Amino acid sequence: MKWGVVRFPGSLDDADAIHALREVLGQDAAMLWHKDEALGGAECIVLPGGFSYGDYLRCGAIARFSPIMQSVARFAAEGGLVIGICNGFQILCEAHLLPGALMRNRSLAFVCDVVTVRVENAATPFTRAARTGEILRLPIKHGEGCYVAPQEELRAMEERGQVLLRYVDEAGVASDAANPNGSMRSIAGVANQGFNVFGLMPHPEHAVEKALGGEDGRRIFASIIAGGARAASRVSG
Amino acid sequence: MSAAPIALAGEPRVDLAEARAHGLSTEEFAAIERILGRTPTFTELGVFSVMWSEHCSYKSSRKHLRMLPMSGPNVVGGPGENAGAIDVGDGWVAVFKIESHNHPSYVEPYQGAATGVGGILRDIFTMGARPIASMNSLKFGSFDHPRTRFLVGGVVGGVGGYGNCVGVPTVAGEVMFDAGYNGNILVNAFALGLARREDLQSARARGAGNPVLYVGSATGRDGIHGASLLASAEFDAESESKRPTVQVGDPFTEKLLIEACLEAMKTGAIVAIQDMGAAGLTSSSSEMAGRGGLGIELDLDRVPLREADLTPYEILLSESQERMLIVAERGREAELQAVFAKWDLHAAVIGHVTGDGRWRALYRGRVVADLPVGAISDDAPVYDRPACVPAASDALAAAAESAAQADAPAPAAALRALLGSPNVASKRWVYRQYDSIVQSNTIAGPGSDAAVLRIKDSRRGLALKVDSNPRACAIDPYIGAVATVCEAARNVACAGARPAGISNCLNYGNPERPEIMWQFIRGVEGLRDAAIALGTPVISGNVSFYNETEGRAIAPTPVIAMVGTFADVRLHLKQYFKIAGDAVMIVRSAAPSYAASEYAALFGAPPRPLAPIDLGRERRLVDGLVECAERRLIRSAHDVSEGGLAVALAEACFNPAGIMGVEVDAGDSGHDGEVLFGEGASTVVISAPLENIEVIHQIFDPLEVRRIGRVTTAARLTIGAAINEDLAALKQIYEMALPGRLNRP
Amino acid sequence: MRARVFVTPRKGILDPQGRAVEGALTSLGISGVANLRVGRYVTLEIDAPSHAAAEATVKRICEQLLANPNIEDFRFEVDAG
Amino acid sequence: MRARVFVTPRKGILDPQGRAVEGALTSLGISGVANLRVGRYVTLEIDAPSHAAAEATVKRICEQLLANPNIEDFRFEVDAG
Ligand SMILES: Nc1ncnc2c1ncn2[C@@H]1O[C@H](COP(=O)(O)OP(=O)(O)O)[C@@H](O)[C@H]1O
Ligand SMILES: [Mg+2]
Numbered sequence A: 001m002k003w004g005v006v007r008f009p010g011s012l013d014d015a016d017a018i019h020a021l022r023e024v025l026g027q028d029a030a031m032l033w034h035k036d037e038a039l040g041g042a043e044c045i046v047l048p049g050g051f052s053y054g055d056y057l058r059c060g061a062i063a064r065f066s067p068i069m070q071s072v073a074r075f076a077a078e079g080g081l082v083i084g085i086c087n088g089f090q091i092l093c094e095a096h097l098l099p100g101a102l103m104r105n106r107s108l109a110f111v112c113d114v115v116t117v118r119v120e121n122a123a124t125p126f127t128r129a130a131r132t133g134e135i136l137r138l139p140i141k142h143g144e145g146c147y148v149a150p151q152e153e154l155r156a157m158e159e160r161g162q163v164l165l166r167y168v169d170e171a172g173v174a175s176d177a178a179n180p181n182g183s184m185r186s187i188a189g190v191a192n193q194g195f196n197v198f199g200l201m202p203h204p205e206h207a208v209e210k211a212l213g214g215e216d217g218r219r220i221f222a223s224i225i226a227g228g229a230r231a232a233s234r235v236s237g
Numbered sequence B: 001m002s003a004a005p006i007a008l009a010g011e012p013r014v015d016l017a018e019a020r021a022h023g024l025s026t027e028e029f030a031a032i033e034r035i036l037g038r039t040p041t042f043t044e045l046g047v048f049s050v051m052w053s054e055h056c057s058y059k060s061s062r063k064h065l066r067m068l069p070m071s072g073p074n075v076v077g078g079p080g081e082n083a084g085a086i087d088v089g090d091g092w093v094a095v096f097k098i099e100s101h102n103h104p105s106y107v108e109p110y111q112g113a114a115t116g117v118g119g120i121l122r123d124i125f126t127m128g129a130r131p132i133a134s135m136n137s138l139k140f141g142s143f144d145h146p147r148t149r150f151l152v153g154g155v156v157g158g159v160g161g162y163g164n165c166v167g168v169p170t171v172a173g174e175v176m177f178d179a180g181y182n183g184n185i186l187v188n189a190f191a192l193g194l195a196r197r198e199d200l201q202s203a204r205a206r207g208a209g210n211p212v213l214y215v216g217s218a219t220g221r222d223g224i225h226g227a228s229l230l231a232s233a234e235f236d237a238e239s240e241s242k243r244p245t246v247q248v249g250d251p252f253t254e255k256l257l258i259e260a261c262l263e264a265m266k267t268g269a270i271v272a273i274q275d276m277g278a279a280g281l282t283s284s285s286s287e288m289a290g291r292g293g294l295g296i297e298l299d300l301d302r303v304p305l306r307e308a309d310l311t312p313y314e315i316l317l318s319e320s321q322e323r324m325l326i327v328a329e330r331g332r333e334a335e336l337q338a339v340f341a342k343w344d345l346h347a348a349v350i351g352h353v354t355g356d357g358r359w360r361a362l363y364r365g366r367v368v369a370d371l372p373v374g375a376i377s378d379d380a381p382v383y384d385r386p387a388c389v390p391a392a393s394d395a396l397a398a399a400a401e402s403a404a405q406a407d408a409p410a411p412a413a414a415l416r417a418l419l420g421s422p423n424v425a426s427k428r429w430v431y432r433q434y435d436s437i438v439q440s441n442t443i444a445g446p447g448s449d450a451a452v453l454r455i456k457d458s459r460r461g462l463a464l465k466v467d468s469n470p471r472a473c474a475i476d477p478y479i480g481a482v483a484t485v486c487e488a489a490r491n492v493a494c495a496g497a498r499p500a501g502i503s504n505c506l507n508y509g510n511p512e513r514p515e516i517m518w519q520f521i522r523g524v525e526g527l528r529d530a531a532i533a534l535g536t537p538v539i540s541g542n543v544s545f546y547n548e549t550e551g552r553a554i555a556p557t558p559v560i561a562m563v564g565t566f567a568d569v570r571l572h573l574k575q576y577f578k579i580a581g582d583a584v585m586i587v588r589s590a591a592p593s594y595a596a597s598e599y600a601a602l603f604g605a606p607p608r609p610l611a612p613i614d615l616g617r618e619r620r621l622v623d624g625l626v627e628c629a630e631r632r633l634i635r636s637a638h639d640v641s642e643g644g645l646a647v648a649l650a651e652a653c654f655n656p657a658g659i660m661g662v663e664v665d666a667g668d669s670g671h672d673g674e675v676l677f678g679e680g681a682s683t684v685v686i687s688a689p690l691e692n693i694e695v696i697h698q699i700f701d702p703l704e705v706r707r708i709g710r711v712t713t714a715a716r717l718t719i720g721a722a723i724n725e726d727l728a729a730l731k732q733i734y735e736m737a738l739p740g741r742l743n744r745p
Numbered sequence C, D: 001m002r003a004r005v006f007v008t009p010r011k012g013i014l015d016p017q018g019r020a021v022e023g024a025l026t027s028l029g030i031s032g033v034a035n036l037r038v039g040r041y042v043t044l045e046i047d048a049p050s051h052a053a054a055e056a057t058v059k060r061i062c063e064q065l066l067a068n069p070n071i072e073d074f075r076f077e078v079d080a081g
Helices: A014-024 A067-077 A087-094 A151-160 A218-236 B016-021 B026-036 B042-051 B102-107 B109-125 B148-166 B226-230 B237-242 B251-266 B280-292 B312-317 B333-342 B373-377 B392-401 B411-419 B470-475 B477-494 B514-534 B598-603 B615-630 B644-653 B673-677 B690-700 B727-741 C016-027 C051-066 D016-027 D051-066
Strands: A002-007 A028-033 A044-047 A081-085 A101-103 A111-119 A135-142 A146-148 A163-168 A187-191 A197-200 B085-089 B092-100 B130-140 B170-177 B186-196 B211-216 B270-275 B295-299 B323-328 B347-354 B358-363 B366-372 B442-444 B451-454 B461-467 B498-507 B538-544 B557-566 B583-588 B636-639 B661-664 B683-688 B704-712 B716-719 B723-726 C002-009 C033-046 C072-078 D002-009 D033-046 D072-078
Touching: A002 A014, A014 A028, A044 A067, A044 A087, A067 A081, A081 A087, A081 A218, A087 A101, A087 A197, A111 A187, A146 A187, A163 A197, B016 B026, B016 B042, B026 B042, B026 B373, B042 B280, B042 B312, B042 B366, B042 B373, B085 B498, B085 B557, B092 B109, B092 B461, B092 B498, B092 B557, B102 B109, B102 B148, B102 B186, B109 B130, B109 B148, B109 B186, B109 B251, B109 B270, B130 B148, B130 B251, B130 B451, B130 B461, B130 B557, B148 B170, B148 B186, B148 B251, B170 B451, B170 B461, B186 B461, B186 B498, B186 B538, B186 B557, B211 B251, B211 B333, B251 B270, B251 B323, B251 B333, B251 D016, B270 B280, B280 B295, B280 B312, B280 B323, B280 B347, B280 B358, B280 B373, B312 B358, B312 B366, B323 B333, B333 B347, B358 B373, B366 B373, B411 B598, B411 B644, B411 B673, B411 B723, B411 B727, B461 B477, B470 B477, B470 B557, B477 B498, B477 B514, B477 B557, B477 B615, B477 B636, B498 B514, B514 B538, B514 B557, B514 B615, B583 B615, B583 B690, B598 B673, B615 B636, B615 B683, B615 B690, B636 B644, B644 B661, B644 B673, B644 B683, B644 B716, B644 B727, B683 B690, B690 B704, B716 B727, B723 B727, C002 C051, C002 D033, C016 C033, C016 D051, C033 C051, C033 D002, C051 C072, C051 D016, D002 D051, D016 D033, D033 D051, D051 D072
Parallel strands: A002 A028, A002 A044, A044 A081, A081 A197, B092 B538, B130 B170, B295 B358, B498 B538, B661 B716
Antiparallel strands: A101 A146, A111 A135, A111 A163, A163 A187, A187 A197, B085 B092, B092 B186, B130 B186, B211 B323, B211 B347, B270 B323, B295 B347, B358 B366, B442 B451, B451 B461, B461 B557, B498 B557, B583 B683, B583 B704, B636 B683, B661 B704, B716 B723, C002 C033, C002 C072, C033 D033, D002 D033, D002 D072
16 A cells, blocks of 8 residues: 655654554555645655654644645545654644544653553544554653643543543543543544544554554554555546 | 964953963963964864863763774764764664753753754754663752752753754663752753664764865854863852853754755765764864864854854854754755755855864954964863772761661651662653654553664564663762663663763762772773673764852763664563462662662661672673563563562552553572662562473573562562562652652643 | 733633642731632733724734633733834 | 733744734735734732832732743733722
8 A cells, every 4th residue: 555654844653653654554545745835645644753843832733734734634635644643642732633632741841651552433534443442552752741621622522432542541431531632531542534534643554563562453454454445446446 | 384373352351361261271271382383363262162171072081981892893983973873784874972051951951951952953863873862860959959850851851952953763761859959950962863874974084175064054153162161060150140141942954954964965065974963063063173184274254153253262152052053065055945945944154174184263254263283182281180099988878877867767658768769769750751652663662661663574583771870870889880880771671772982971079089080090990890790882973071050070970871782673672560360579789778779768778888799790681681582481570670579569569551460479598678679689579471481590590580470460569478569559659759859641 | 012911811721820829828927818820921012003003913922822712811011002 | 909911922933823813804805904922811810009019019920920931921010999
């Protein structure tokens, strides 16, 4: 499957995403430059982690104006798959491609750790390789990952199944203690209403190799790849 | 001989008093007038004052640093460049260095620590190496001191704030709290980069006529006389008024600089490159010219400024962060400028290389400084300062201070207290604030003895750790330094890597005091002897003097950063017990002692001298660990450090994948307190399958190898009848101690 | 013309910084402070043909960049030219 | 009483936030903005026996918590009670 990983000037996990996709998962992944507009025929766009423009103002606030983001917005509007990881999630919220916003962690400190998240809806292009209720161990590393949205919006999102990942403890129970950043309803990842745009604070690209962060991140990529294969077979068939 | 530059209107008159106000001595000012054959201008005086400062010139330490072993079969790149490098195999070289940012961090902890990280990263990528890992060594005062919490929060926030934003993982470090640092915290930052051997860059100017490019942030009034002067004098009430404009770090610009510089280097159009560190534009330009035996001319009107009204003096001495100076091949400026523009960075041509050996600065069409390059870059004085052993009573008094308190606590109580002591307790509160996984190389991040990194597209890997032992150095600065090097080597070897090279940061008091100078010299001798014995060349380093406040110096604190290499990183080890039934063994090269121990600090103990260290045995221990790892004979290895054997056993049980247990027999060694809680014995706790016990004994011969117990699944730590503790409870104490004291979750 | 922008956390949205400062006040022994909220204060100079044009530009900057409408409110002042 | 605190980066001190925002304005196609500086805006309610007492407390809060004396300046207003 063809992937495009967007590189903003302050992207940090761009090379990690490329490494995970190409070297570990054997995918066709290209780096896309933020000043360009072309998406290079990618079937899935990755907005990687990092500090796109230093993020001194608000994370992702500046990145959304880059030329490539105009193309990404169009691509998303046409139903193209977009996944935003960490800073990518922040950018998607700032660009209004996803609802809500990400604020400073409740602790006010950056947190780098491994968390457990529960898959809340496995019937999406980003989670179809997992089971609903499955627990994934994934690394997080962010200073502003506290997800907030208006209550009515949250309720509607939950009803539509847009909350895809929630922070839980090892036993699978959401709790204050298991919530690393104070996110409302322990939300770790959400999709848009069309289920083609997904943002999450945990880093699946840092969890594809046993020796590094474990392999649970593969679930997310495998889901997308499976969908890509399906789409391809639909086209060819 | 060129005409003397003209003084600018409004500049102070230059005389001895002014020179002394700039921190130069009477003799130094006389030497300057002799070299020039005239009185320097005010601008030139400023230049001399920073270039001849302790911080920039190493005038008190240079003579002694020459005794360090700086070469070896694996050392790449001659001395005189910005940082050393070692060959790590498959065509890769590792460039690494550690540096202090103590004084700025005490004044402004967040920005001081942040700019410390930024500065050391520039030292690395200026060599053409991509920074792949950071470490930090932090020393704070005791928790009773009113500023400690504030300083801890600020420094840790600054290290993380900068490192996280530039995308270099912080993979290891150390933190200590001791009243001796109440008025003088230490913040030492380390960075390591990887380069292909053929891509290493030079900082040696070549080719008269070649243009000089300035890249990065605009110049402001930051830190004029900052790092250099602050770090070259003691702290006192007066330092407050001398406080320079605080340097604020901009990690985003640094990130752009890293990418742009590494990309620009690929064009081949860069002749020489150096970061603008202490003494900014002045040191980078004069040092590049000096190394090449050439001259340089700078047009200060072309330097990008943050405020238009900066004087030449300020432009030349500014320590604004995130700036680089480049000598380019003539005619290829545009090519380089295009690369920098891609990264939204401005590259301004501000001068050119000359053949006349002069360092010249022009301002509004007039020459404002015109000096022989050598005078500022090489001719700084070298001092052989007097050194003398402090009155023996001092050392004894220091030792006696911690001596003999009330009754010794019961072993279990002592263990709990040690695990909850901030020096022993988990530093997770600290390193949770650092991104330790970005770049996808971190096989073992903070938490285990040494960090382990893989090198992509290769089987090879690196292990790194930074260590220090000021308590031992306070008792005996020589043995303390030897012990520190050995501990760092052991930590790396416990991960299964072969120690390969050292960088060091020597933090001491005022070198003008003979006792301090003696401590320093003994420290360097210890570093030398241990480095030679372990076969680990010292490839880079930094000296930080004047760590004293109101006449009270810190304990001698040589900080050692050790880098080790793996031929096959898959064979790395962690400190944690893994499999129930495995034999638990200790290997040690000496006998444990309460001297300089955390136990003595907490409970008091009779004063003990430090036992001399047998470096042959230390080498054996390190080599044996590497061999055991390479032959897959052991499953874990953990160095016994603060808190002693009992603490090390508990730490080995705190496996993040699930707490293990250990049962230690109350064997023939008679587990008295000193065996359980003593330190300084160069001891390693290993676990191994039973069938390997025999060969492990052979490998470490003639060291003491002892099977002391077994790994269990029950999460209990039992040591004979002395200790029988629930490990989950111990872990709770160990994990919560720091957050509890810092009042944060 | 000089302009000043005030960005404040929207009412009802949690403000962890404000909570942290209030917590610290207690340990400083300062009481009687309530409803402390931490926002952003941006000052700038703007070159525009008229006061109205300057106001329009500052408004645009606020909406697009300085404030996140999901969580923040803003107001601004432009000095009479 | 209501109080408002304005914390600004000190003149001469680098303001990376301001630089980044100015850079972004260019990509937004907005020109003519200069000297943009980003500080903090803090609002609070304070219960004090007098206006002068309120001012003294706010000043203390600024010095100890809200502004970093190494790199920031502050000023504040307390509404007449
Ligand atoms: N400032 C720090 N930054 C990152 N990691 C740290 C820091 N301080 C301690 N650590 C990590 O915590 C663990 C324990 O450190 P330390 O007690 O110094 O180990 P040791 O006693 O083996 O030398 C190590 O993995 C170390 O890298
Ligand atoms: Mg250790």
